[in-house]
Amino acid sequence: MKxxxxxxxxxxxxxxxxxxxxxxxxxxxxxxxxxxxxxxYAAREALQESGLLHDKxxxxxxxxxxxxxxxxxxxxxxxxxxxxxxxxxxxxxxxIVAAVYPPNSIxxxxxxxxxxxxxxxxxxxxxxxxxxxxxxxxxLLRENKVDVVMVGGGDMIPQTEFTHFHNLxxxxxxxxxxxxxxxxxxxxxxxxxxLIMERYxxxxxxxxxxxxxxxxxxxxxxxxxMTAPHPEGEGAVKCMGDALKMARLSPSDIGYINAHGTGTxxxxxxxxxxxxxxFKDHAYTIPCSSTKSMIGHLMGAAxxxxxxxxxxxxxxxxxxxxIHYHTPDPECDLDYLPxxxxxxxxxxxxxxxxxxxxxxxxxxxxxxE
Amino acid sequence: xxxxxxxxxxxxxxPLGFTKEDFWNNLIEGKSGIVPMTSLDLSPYxxxxxxxxxxxxxxxxxxxxxxxxxxxxxRFLGSATKMALDDAKLPQDSSLxxxxxxxxxxxxxxxxxxxxxxxxxxxxxxxxxxxxxSYDVALNSSINYVSVTFKIKGLARTIxxxxxxxxxxxxxxxxxxxxDMAKVIVAGGVEQISIDLYLIxxxxxxxxxxxxxxEASLPFxxxxxxxxxxxxxxxxxxxxxxxxxxxxxxxxxxxxxFGNAFVGGKNYSKEERARRVERAMYSxxxxxxxxKETIDLISANANGCKMQDAIEAQTIQSFYGSxxxxxxxxxxxxxxxxxxxxxxxxxxxxxxxxxxxxxxxHIINHNEKDPKVNLNLILQNPVRKEIQNAxxxxxxYDGNNSCLVISKx
Numbered sequence: 174m175k176x177x178x179x180x181x182x183x184x185x186x187x188x189x190x191x192x193x194x195x196x197x198x199x200x201x202x203x204x205x206x207x208x209x210x211x212x213x214y215a216a217r218e219a220l221q222e223s224g225l226l227h228d229k230x231x232x233x234x235x236x237x238x239x240x241x242x243x244x245x246x247x248x249x250x251x252x253x254x255x256x257x258x259x260x261x262x263x264x265x266x267x268x269i270v271a272a273v274y275p276p277n278s279i280x281x282x283x284x285x286x287x288x289x290x291x292x293x294x295x296x297x298x299x300x301x302x303x304x305x306x307x308x309x310x311x312x313l314l315r316e317n318k319v320d321v322v323m324v325g326g327g328d329m330i331p332q333t334e335f336t337h338f339h340n341l342x343x344x345x346x347x348x349x350x351x352x353x354x355x356x357x358x359x360x361x362x363x364x365x366x367x368l369i370m371e372r373y374x375x376x377x378x379x380x381x382x383x384x385x386x387x388x389x390x391x392x393x394x395x396x397x398x399m400t401a402p403h404p405e406g407e408g409a410v411k412c413m414g415d416a417l418k419m420a421r422l423s424p425s426d427i428g429y430i431n432a433h434g435t436g437t438x439x440x441x442x443x444x445x446x447x448x449x450x451x452f453k454d455h456a457y458t459i460p461c462s463s464t465k466s467m468i469g470h471l472m473g474a475a476x477x478x479x480x481x482x483x484x485x486x487x488x489x490x491x492x493x494x495x496i497h498y499h500t501p502d503p504e505c506d507l508d509y510l511p512x513x514x515x516x517x518x519x520x521x522x523x524x525x526x527x528x529x530x531x532x533x534x535x536x537x538x539x540x541x542e
Numbered sequence: 543x544x545x546x547x548x549x550x551x552x553x554x555x556x557p558l559g560f561t562k563e564d565f566w567n568n569l570i571e572g573k574s575g576i577v578p579m580t581s582l583d584l585s586p587y588x589x590x591x592x593x594x595x596x597x598x599x600x601x602x603x604x605x606x607x608x609x610x611x612x613x614x615x616x617r618f619l620g621s622a623t624k625m626a627l628d629d630a631k632l633p634q635d636s637s638l639x640x641x642x643x644x645x646x647x648x649x650x651x652x653x654x655x656x657x658x659x660x661x662x663x664x665x666x667x668x669x670x671x672x673x674x675x676s677y678d679v680a681l682n683s684s685i686n687y688v689s690v691t692f693k694i695k696g697l698a699r700t701i702x703x704x705x706x707x708x709x710x711x712x713x714x715x716x717x718x719x720x721x722d723m724a725k726v727i728v729a730g731g732v733e734q735i736s737i738d739l740y741l742i743x744x745x746x747x748x749x750x751x752x753x754x755x756x757e758a759s760l761p762f763x764x765x766x767x768x769x770x771x772x773x774x775x776x777x778x779x780x781x782x783x784x785x786x787x788x789x790x791x792x793x794x795x796x797x798x799x800f801g802n803a804f805v806g807g808k809n810y811s812k813e814e815r816a817r818r819v820e821r822a823m824y825s826x827x828x829x830x831x832x833x834k835e836t837i838d839l840i841s842a843n844a845n846g847c848k849m850q851d852a853i854e855a856q857t858i859q860s861f862y863g864s865x866x867x868x869x870x871x872x873x874x875x876x877x878x879x880x881x882x883x884x885x886x887x888x889x890x891x892x893x894x895x896x897x898x899x900x901x902x903x904h905i906i907n908h909n910e911k912d913p914k915v916n917l918n919l920i921l922q923n924p925v926r927k928e929i930q931n932a933x934x935x936x937x938x939y940d941g942n943n944s945c946l947v948i949s950k951x
Contacts, residue, residue, distance in 0.1 A: 182669050201808075235803065235821060245656075245681070246702075252660055259664065263741055271745035274738075275649055276681070276702040281940040284806020290818065293804040293942055294710060297651055297682045297700040305699055312717060318825075333660050336668045337676040392697035392723075394689045396639060399677060408695060411640065415723075530686025532698050 176249070177256075177332045184344040187330055188362035188469025199282065201269055203250045208243065209273065209282045211365035212327040216283050223369040224381060225321065229288070231379045238291035238319045239280045240310045242302025242326030244473035246276035246295075249329035279327065291319045300433075300470070301526035302326050303366065303477030304534035308390040310370050320375040326477035327365035334472065335361055341400060343437050349470075351434035351463035351495050352441050352509045354502035359435040362469025366478030385484040388422065388521060388537040391415030395531020402440055406447025408533045409433075409525065413451050416523065416535040424452040427459055427537075428519025429492050431479045432509075433527045434463025435470055444525065445505045460517065462495040462510035476526035480536055483522045487540045490518040544720045548951060549894050550791040551630025551779030553622035553730075556888065557593035557772055557878050561625060566895050568877070569903035570924045575878045576759055576770050582737050587744060589751035591758050592735055593772030593879030604691070611677045613655045616684035618775035619646065619732040623688050626728065630779040630791055636693050641725040641785075643696035644689055645715040646732060646777075647707030649883030651681030651700065654736030684732055696724040702883065704938035705843075706802075707731055708776065709886025709946055713800030715780050716946075725785045730777035731884035739882070743771055748939065750846055757907065761844035761873035762851050762919055764910040769845035772879030776887035778894070783951075795897045798832065798931070799947035801825025806941045812853055815941070819857040822943040823933065830947040832931055834862060837869055837947075839902055839932040841893040844873040845880040850937055855915040858935075870925060871917045872896070876906045886936040890946060893932040897950050900928050 179185045195210045202209060220226035251274060254265030272278065280293045292313060296305040303326035310322035338344050338361060349360035376383055393415065395408035403409075417424065433444055441463075449456045464482050471478050486492050491514050498511040524536045554561060557575025558568040568575070579592040600617040601609060603624035612620065623644075627634055632642075659679045662671055678687065682700040689698045697718070701711045708731025715729035733739075743749050750758035750768035760766040786793055803821035805814055827834050840858060844851045859866040874892045881888055896902050902925045934946040 181667055239804070248656065251657075255657070255660055256664060259661065263745075266738070266741040266745060268745045271742040274653075274742060275704055275940075277649065277704045277707075277938070277940060277942065280703075280804070280942075281806040284804060284941065285808065288807075290803060290805050290821075292802040293703065293806070294714075295702040297648070297702045298698070299680055299682055299686075309714070312721065331660075332663060332668075333656055333676070333679065336659075336663050336671065337673075337679065339669060340671055340673045340676065392643075392699070393640075394643070394695050394698040396689045396693045396695040399683065399686050399690060400673075411695070529680060530683065530689060530698065532682075532686070532689075 215367040237289035240306035248331040300528035301534040302473035325367035326474035349436040354500040389419030406443040409447035430461035546783035553626030556774040622775035622777040639695040647711035706944040707883035709936040731887040732775040733884040764912040770879035772881040799826040799830030822945040826945040
């Protein structure tokens, strides 16, 4: 890890963003990399691809909303200042930090550059924040309150979160090996993922290239423990089931599951039990991978980035693998797409996210005909 | 068909007391919860006033078990939630679990605990810190505590949108019940005074008393000079109407509409901002499907800031036209200060109580009229008046505007 000194920890690895340089200077920003910069970068790319970046006449900015998920917002740059100025009376705060720290500064900075004036929200739902933001946007779009919503999430790797996971013994020392018998934990990651969601009629009318359709979502809460998942995945069953219900799909319609699959012994076992409980015999035939094996656990951004992955899997007909998978676990006996991607055209994909405190959110995306 | 949504329970932890009765009586009596702050060392700073929550005994509501691991915000939210559930006479076993959700607005969550934890990390050997030190440090951990403690299994959601957070949470919870995705939602806000939050406001120049003046928290007053920070937790039980009727629940008011509009960035003009506030009001009324002329009360965002209060007053005047001068306006931040992410829920509860009791609390600390504010401000004494429809207005410094419309059932 390069973000901070890990010499006093037992784990020294993570999935950091390397060599990131934003080609523009954002106003009133901390010089080093910040979550604003990651989110801005991803937002610009998403808008560019959607065709909305340069065609501002094609939308009504009052009907352009924004929803972002984050676990820690700008905690990482704040920690850098605290390390330098811990003894100062202002805790290292200066005017810039004061302006950027509140999590809603993320939506504020994006609005400043991309000029949308519809409803705005920041979701603080730990590791399911991204899917919560997507679900929120989906409701507004379905009810015709907006035409377009920029959704997604972003997080960096604060030392506090690293320590928290580390001391819960949740971090993998070398590799994140979801569903492997010898899995030892998660690998903390960072970054941002953004999607542009539009009402179907609006997208068609403006001639947009449609990547996928969102079919539904489900939310639930374990109501069980502050940091441990429910051992039988009770909340996970409810939220996957509610998502299927909203999408009007049956378990056999799902062609791929992007698992929450953190790589911790508890999560992967509980998630497998939950999938088998809900999908019954189909569970064994639905490819289900954890892309966290490759990019790590992006916390508040995880389910946003994984929704991007789901949409790309639909678009390209390729299902991403679970890497570092070597030893099957009798308790985790599904088709986890071990180590190699698979070319397979699927119609519907399901994206799970389960956060600390049992905050669960599942989204479903479908191929557009 | 959209479900109707009513308020069936209220829970409060505030600088003006810990139950809806105390809070309401103190507002009606014109008391102030603003005091020289003792929870922070403010010796280097000029602004020292705040709406501190004092003498809360969370063990009354939450028991003693595990209490020592809970931080201030979690104690606030846990206690307020327990009061609200009791007030709504809801069962607190698992019988309703899948039907109950929690949606809370909190702008910074447990941020100060996160900072404290970071100091522990850099001053000690981090790998030797007990996991219990960080048991309650996530920004949303107070909401997690509530879901675990009260066996809430429908959904848990935390919304951070600056000063509009808890109005947004109530608006979102209302939408979720409307869509029949839950029968009952614990909705509201929590925010806590901390040195970090103090510095965020202080360095942005938002606090009252920066110029050395003694008078503070003067909504709509000509001498207003910024806001006084406040803390607390304000929780309501929102419930699907038929569900509430079937179980014979007390019904305080009905939530009718929610509107939200945003203008981000720093470069917007006053006029543009006013247009967005108006848009939020318009959307909320449109959803409520009532005419703006039928609004009998506005619970104003007004917190004593020069620019924001002026924009709010002008917007109300222009949006309501000639009637803008007649609608009674309350501004409870005169009594309790600005509780940031929790403020919208506090205003919401005050408006619900006005509908429920037929009384409008008066604005205190108002001595000098601002010639540009031509509103029917309720001053000096509370007003007795039957209220059919009320509007709750919230505004964030970074451009978010949210508005709720509620009615007598």
